[in-house]
Every structure is written in C-alpha cells, then in structure tokens.
Amino acid sequence: MRREPFFWITVSCGLVIMAFIIIPLIQLITAPSLEMLKETVQDKNVVRSIWLSMYTAGLAALISFVLGTPLAYLLARSDFRGKRLVEGIIDLPIAIPHPVVGIAILSVAGRNHWFGQLLGELGIRVMGSVTGIVTVLTFVGIPFYLNATKAGFEAISPRLEKVSRSLGASMFSTFTRITFPLARRSMLIGIIMCCARAISEFGAVVIVAYHPMIAPVLIYERFEAYGLRYSQPVAVWLVSISLILFLLLRILTLHKVEEE
Amino acid sequence: MITIRGLNIDLREFQLRNINLEIRENEFFILMGPTGAGKTVLLEAIAGLVPIKTGEIYIGDRHVTGLPPEKRDISIVYQDYALFPHLTVMDNITYGLHFHKIDKREARERLAQLLDVLNLSHLQQRLPANLSGGEKQRVSVARALMVNPRVLLLDEPLSALDPGFREEVRGSLKRLHRTSSVTFLMVTHDFAEALSLAGRAAVMNEGRIEQVGSIQDIFQRPSSTFVADFVGMKNLFASNFKDTRAVVQGLEVELGREAANRRGYIAIRPEDIVISRDALTSSMRNSFRGVVIGMLDQGFYYEVHVRAGNLTFKSLITKRSVFELELQEGNDVFLSFKSAAVHTF
Numbered sequence: 001m002r003r004e005p006f007f008w009i010t011v012s013c014g015l016v017i018m019a020f021i022i023i024p025l026i027q028l029i030t031a032p033s034l035e036m037l038k039e040t041v042q043d044k045n046v047v048r049s050i051w052l053s054m055y056t057a058g059l060a061a062l063i064s065f066v067l068g069t070p071l072a073y074l075l076a077r078s079d080f081r082g083k084r085l086v087e088g089i090i091d092l093p094i095a096i097p098h099p100v101v102g103i104a105i106l107s108v109a110g111r112n113h114w115f116g117q118l119l120g121e122l123g124i125r126v127m128g129s130v131t132g133i134v135t136v137l138t139f140v141g142i143p144f145y146l147n148a149t150k151a152g153f154e155a156i157s158p159r160l161e162k163v164s165r166s167l168g169a170s171m172f173s174t175f176t177r178i179t180f181p182l183a184r185r186s187m188l189i190g191i192i193m194c195c196a197r198a199i200s201e202f203g204a205v206v207i208v209a210y211h212p213m214i215a216p217v218l219i220y221e222r223f224e225a226y227g228l229r230y231s232q233p234v235a236v237w238l239v240s241i242s243l244i245l246f247l248l249l250r251i252l253t254l255h256k257v258e259e260e
Numbered sequence: 261m262i263t264i265r266g267l268n269i270d271l272r273e274f275q276l277r278n279i280n281l282e283i284r285e286n287e288f289f290i291l292m293g294p295t296g297a298g299k300t301v302l303l304e305a306i307a308g309l310v311p312i313k314t315g316e317i318y319i320g321d322r323h324v325t326g327l328p329p330e331k332r333d334i335s336i337v338y339q340d341y342a343l344f345p346h347l348t349v350m351d352n353i354t355y356g357l358h359f360h361k362i363d364k365r366e367a368r369e370r371l372a373q374l375l376d377v378l379n380l381s382h383l384q385q386r387l388p389a390n391l392s393g394g395e396k397q398r399v400s401v402a403r404a405l406m407v408n409p410r411v412l413l414l415d416e417p418l419s420a421l422d423p424g425f426r427e428e429v430r431g432s433l434k435r436l437h438r439t440s441s442v443t444f445l446m447v448t449h450d451f452a453e454a455l456s457l458a459g460r461a462a463v464m465n466e467g468r469i470e471q472v473g474s475i476q477d478i479f480q481r482p483s484s485t486f487v488a489d490f491v492g493m494k495n496l497f498a499s500n501f502k503d504t505r506a507v508v509q510g511l512e513v514e515l516g517r518e519a520a521n522r523r524g525y526i527a528i529r530p531e532d533i534v535i536s537r538d539a540l541t542s543s544m545r546n547s548f549r550g551v552v553i554g555m556l557d558q559g560f561y562y563e564v565h566v567r568a569g570n571l572t573f574k575s576l577i578t579k580r581s582v583f584e585l586e587l588q589e590g591n592d593v594f595l596s597f598k599s600a601a602v603h604t605f
Contacts (some may be wrong), residue, residue: 159342162309165329166336167407168359177358181346 027240033235040233045218052239053215054245056130057198060137060230061191062147069187072146073179076153094143101139107210109135132208137198144193152186153179188253192246199242261285261445262306262411266316266481273466274301279315283460288437290454290475292490293464299447302464303413306445307334308512320410330359335404339416341396343388349399350384356407374402376433377439384422394425414446418453425507430457442528451491455479458548465488483605485525493527493603494563494574506604509570514545516599524605532601533575536594537585548573552589556580562587566595 032040040046075087093101109126110116119126126132156179164174202216210217214237223231265354267279276298283289291299304310304528306317317325324332336358343352353374357367378398388396397417404412414524417433418426434457437444448454454461455475462472463486471483482488488496501519506512507524513526534540538549550568562576562582573595587593 059539119347157340157342158346159338159340161339162304162307162329162334163342164344164355165309165405166307166332166413167356168405170328170359171331173359177355178344182344250410 028232029236029239032229032236033233036229036233038238041237045213046215046234046237047212049215049218049234050241052130052133052212053199053238054241055197056133056137057141059134060141060198061145061194062193063134063138064142065187065191067140068190069144069149072149073153073175075146076150077158090143090146091134092143093140098140098201102136102207105132105136105139105204122221126208128209128211130209133205133212133214136204136208137201140201140204141194141198144197145187145190145235148181148185148190148193152183152190155186156182185253188249192249194248196242199238261287261320263316264302264306264316265316265318265330267302267305267317268313269298269301269305269310269467270313271301271310273471274298276301276305277467279469281462281469281472283443283445285582286441286443287459288446288457290461291445291464292449292451292454292461293470294449294490297464298446298467299464300415300448303336303415303445303447303553306332306411307336307413308332319384323520329482333410334412334413335409335411337400337417339420341388341393341400341420342392343396343399343403345388347387348384349380349386351390352399353380353402353406360407362408365510367421370406370408374405376400377435378402390529392425393421394428397421397425397429401429401432401436405440405442409442410565411443411445414444416447416449417451419448430556433457435445440565451479463490465490481603481605482527485527488525488605490526491527494530495528495533497524497525497526497571499524501604506602509596511569512600513602514543515602517602519604527603527605528573528601530563530574530576533585533595533597535566535575535577535581535585536596537591539594540596542596543598544596545599546602547594550593550595552587552591552593555587555589566593568595 075083096104106127107134108115109119111120116126124131125189126135136222160178160182161174164178165171169177200216202220205214206217206220213221215234218236219234222234262281262283264279264281269276274296280303291302293299301310303307303369305312306319308324308327315325316323319332319334322333344355347355348417353371354367364571375384378401380395380398380402382390383395383399388399391399397420401417413432418429421429426576430453433446438441443463446457449493458475460473461475461478463470463478465486471478471487473481478487479491482493485496497508499506499513500523501507501521504515504518506515506519515526534544548568550573552564552568553572554565556563556565558576561576561578564577564582564587566573566575575595582586585593
C-alpha cells in the first residue's frame with residue numbers, strides 16, 4: 001500500500017525527537033571509560049551523594065503517598081466549591097521555576113519567619129539539612145503523585161464501592177478491600193513519577209541545601225571545578241541506578257496486576 | 261416492608277419530590293419510568309447511597325433514614341454488574357460474609373444453593389473479565405443474595421444483556437423470588453419486563469410517582485396520559501363524557517358504562533383495534549369508517565394508522581392479516597373495538 005505524505009511527516013518528526021532524546025544520553029553513557037566508572041564508584045563522596053539522592057527521593061514519595069492518597073481520593077470522588085482552585089494549587093509546583101521553590105521554602109523555614117523560629121526551637125533545621133532536601137523534593141514531587149493517583153481513583157466505578165457498602169462493608173473496609181487494590185497500579189506509577197521528579201531536582205535543592213550533597217549537586221560541582229570529563233561518570237551512575245530501580249519496580253508490579 | 265414517607269431529594273441532575281410508597285413483605289415490586297425519571301435515585305436512597313433532603317424511610321419496622329448502607333440489610337444489583345474485577349467469582353459471591361455474622365454451615369448451604377440455582381458452579385475460580393454478560397449478572401445476583409438481605413434492590417439488571425441472556429436471568433430472578441423470603445425491588449424502563457415479573461409496580465416520571473398499583477391495574481387502567489403512553493396505550497384522546505359515551509372531536513365512542521368525570525381522556529391499546537375491509541357484524545360496539553394513512557413495519561407486526569374523522573387511530577396487526585386484507589395506504593377500511601377496550605381517566 002502506498003503511504004500518504006502525511007504518514008512520512010509523522011514518522012520523520014518522530015525520528016527527530018527520538019534522536020534528540022537518545023543521542024545525548026548515549027553519548028553521556030559511552031563517554032567515560034570503564035576504568036573511570038570503576039574509580040568513581042569507589043569514591044565515597046559519589047556513593048554517599050547517590051545514596052542520599054535515592055533515599056531523600058524515596059522519603060518524598062513516601063510522604064506524598066501517606067498525605068496525598070486521601071486528598072487524591074477526595075478529589076476523585078467528590079465535587080465541591082473551589083475544587084478547581086485546589087487542583088490548580090496542586091499543579092503550581094510544576095510551573096514555578098526551581099530556584100524560586102527553594103527561595104520560597106527558605107523564606108518560610110528561615111529564621112526571619114515565625115514558622116522557621118518555631119522549627120528552630122523544636123530543633124528542626126531546614127537550611128543545609130536532609131530535612132530541607134526532603135521538604136524541597138516533596139514540594140516538587142507531590143503533584144505528580146496526586147495527579148496519577150487521582151486518575152487511578154477516577155477510573156474505578158463508584159458503584160463498586162456502593163455495592164461493597166451495601167454488602168456490609170464500612171467505608172474503611174471498602175477502601176482497603178476494593179478501592180486500594182484496584183488503584184494500586186496508578187499509585188505505583190504516581191510513586192515512580194514522584195521519585196523520578198525528586199531525583200532530578202537540582203535548582204531548588206541547591207538553594208536550600210548545598211550540603212549534604214545530593215547527586216545532581218555533586219555532578220554540578222565536579223563540572224564547575226574539573227569540567228565535563230569528571231562530571232560524566234557520576235551522571236552515568238545516577239542515571240543507570242535510577243533507571244534500573246524504576247524498571248524493577250514496574251516489572252514487579254505489572255507482573256502482579258496481570259496475575260490477578 | 262419498605263415504607264417511604266414524604267421523601268425529597270435534591271441532586272444536581274435529579275430531583276425527587278414528595279415520594280410516598282409502601283412495598284409489602286416478599287413482593288416483587290417494580291419501579292418503572294423513562295430514563296431520567298429518578299428511579300435509580302430512589303433505589304439508591306433506599307440503599308442509603310444518596311443524601312436525602314427530607315422524608316423518612318423504614319425497612320421492616322426499622323427507621324433507616326439516618327443509617328449508612330452497610331446497616332440497612334439491603335443488597336444492590338446494578339445494570340453494569342459492578343463485579344469486583346480483582347476478585348474471583350467465588351470471592352465476589354462471598355465478599356459480604358466478611359462483614360456478616362452468618363453461621364458457617366448456613367453460609368455453605370446458601371452458597372451451594374445459589375451456585376446451583378444460578379448455574380455458576382463451573383465458574384467459581386474465574387475472574388469477572390472472563391465471563392459473559394449473563395454470567396456476570398448471575399454472579400452479581402448471587403453476591404447480593406449471599407448475605408441474606410431483607411431487600412434486594414435491582415437497578416435495570418436485564419437492560420445490558422443480550423436477548424438470550426435476558427430471558428435466562430429473568431427466569432433465575434423469578435425462581436429466586438419464589439423460593440426466598442427476600443423482598444425484590446427492581447427498576448426498569450421496559451414495561452414488558454415489568455409485566456412478566458412484577459406483582460405490583462409504580463410508574464415514575466420527572467421525580468414523582470405517577471401511579472402505584474398491581475401491574476394489571478397499571479396496564480389496563482392507567483391513571484394519567486403519561487402512564488397510558490408509557491404502557492403502550494398509543495390511542496389517547498382528550499374527550500368529553502356524556503352518559504355512557506365519550507365524545508372525541510365529533511366522534512362518539514361507546515363506553516358501555518358511565519365515566520366518572522365529565523372531561524378526561526380515553527385510551528385504547530393498538531392491539532385492541534381490529535381493521536377490516538367491510539363493516540363487521542360482531543359484538544364490537546364501536547366501528548368507524550376511515551382511511552389508511554400510514555403503515556409502519558415493526559418486525560412481526562405493522563402499526564397501521566387510520567384516519568377517522570379528525571382522529572388518527574393506531575392499530576397493531578400481524579403481517580399476515582395485512583397480506584390477507586391486501587392493505588395499502590389510501591384504502592378505505594373499518595376500524596372496530598369493544599367498549600371494554602376503551603379506558604377512561
């Protein structure tokens with residue numbers, strides 16, 4: 001069959017985009033020699049920063065999961081005045097420039113604000129601490145969790161919950177036995193998106209906490225101080241480890257969903 | 261059994277106004293009405309699934325208006341089955357047992373009986389995604405009855421099914437109703453379905469109840485133009501009543517009895533009107549001369565429109581009769597009907 005010109009336009013645009021995304025990444029991954037990669041992974045600073053990136057992002061996702069799930073459910077199931085506004089506010093962190101996020105958080109958590117003073121009295125430090133990093137990462141990551149999970153809840157017919165209630169289950173039992181298992185996949189996608197967003201954050205973190213150093217900040221520092229060649233191996237390790245983790249998570253859960 | 265008093269509901273899309281209804285123990289009661297009449301809302305109000313504005317609902321002698329759905333002793337079956345997709349047929353059916361204190365042996369017996377009556381034994385380990393529509397609805401009914409509710413609420417349970425399955429599920433429902441002490445309350449927009457299942461019924465329109473009564477009563481003695489039209493009384497004319505006759509735009513129709521009011525409506529079912537080429541010498545008291553002005557093919561039947569005076573009568577006759585009468589548009593014919601076939605209100 002002869003294809004129309006339009007078909008070839010769509011294909012060539014697709015190829016350009018694929019190349020645009022893949023070529024720099026391949027270049028990045030193949031640039032450092034194996035020896036340099038090995039040397040980098042033995043560097044305690046590198047290991048520490050990648051580990052810090054991983055677990056702060058994980059904590060951000062955990063906080064999003066605990067606090068965000070009920071809100072996502074509320075937004076999916078009920079209609080109230082100002083719902084659009086709430087949804088708009090949730091999307092704000094996506095739109096705000098990253099350094100601005102950092103500045104905004106510092107202006108509340110800093111010493112010049114009563115909230116910052118209160119935190120200080122409680123012994124909680126945001127500036128230059130793991131707490132600060134997790135705060136920033138949750139701020140930028142939670143919209144992704146909320147939106148994915150809300151879509152998941154919306155896809156579940158409210159009738160399933162109604163039937164469950166009529167069969168004697170309380171609201172809570174209905175949520176744990178019906179809604180939660182059915183939304184699990186969307187929640188997991190939300191967690192992965194939230195983590196991915198958190199791991200990639202640089203601009204907001206660098207303002208709140210240059211030290212302790214997360215991987216993107218370390219990569220930036222090495223680039224500034226020693227140049228491209230020295231930042232590449234760290235980047236390769238960060239990208240590979242994140243990709244493998246996400247892949248594993250997806251395979252594990254998709255597999256489970258299909259079994260059911 | 262179910263008593264509803266002064267029920268008003270205000271949802272955005274639907275409103276129910278001043279619903280009063282009495283449903284008896286162990287009856288098969290049907291709520292009828294066109295789409296959007298508020299039938300499902302009323303059903304869900306009984307189940308406690310929609311907020312009500314004013315009014316009271318009793319199930320048995322319990323006042324349930326303020327109770328959550330799980331405390332009302334009801335079960336619900338939806339048109340789209342609403343099976344839990346992540347649970348097997350067996351786990352779906354026994355879902356309610358987690359929340360009810362039912363004796364183990366009793367539960368096992370009921371399960372065996374439901375699997376048998378609804379012919380589900382061979383499907384126990386399947387997931388809902390691998391079932392046909394009829395099978396899904398049978399599972400849904402079994403799940404609802406497994407907890408031995410006082411009331412089974414059915415929301416258009418047959419509407420989404422293919423005709424073959426519909427017949428089969430309808431049969432199951434009838435059997436289950438006969439052999440259990442559960443009160444069945446079913447919503448449908450299909451009058452024929454209601455006729456084959458119900459003892460008593462109510463017709464709803466625009467959030468109100470138009471008529472309540474035995475299904476035969478509603479069928480034969482509709483109390484309003486809306487109900488008459490809904491139950492298929494296609495010949496519906498405003499008329500004045502005089503002695504035992506109705507005068508409809510100059511045409512005098514013999515009723516064989518005196519009407520209750522001076523003005524009102526007469527209604528005649530299309531299948532009660534006979535069409536012939538010559539004047540009939542029969543016991544039928546009403547016979548008019550008319551002209552065939554339209555013939556609509558309806559499968560086994562034709563709906564024949566006959567103009568008599570200023571009125572258009574609709575008659576349902578078999579294709580065979582149309583063939584035998586050599587009926588065509590423009591033919592002069594006689595239309596006849598018994599006085600008992602004329603309903604007044």
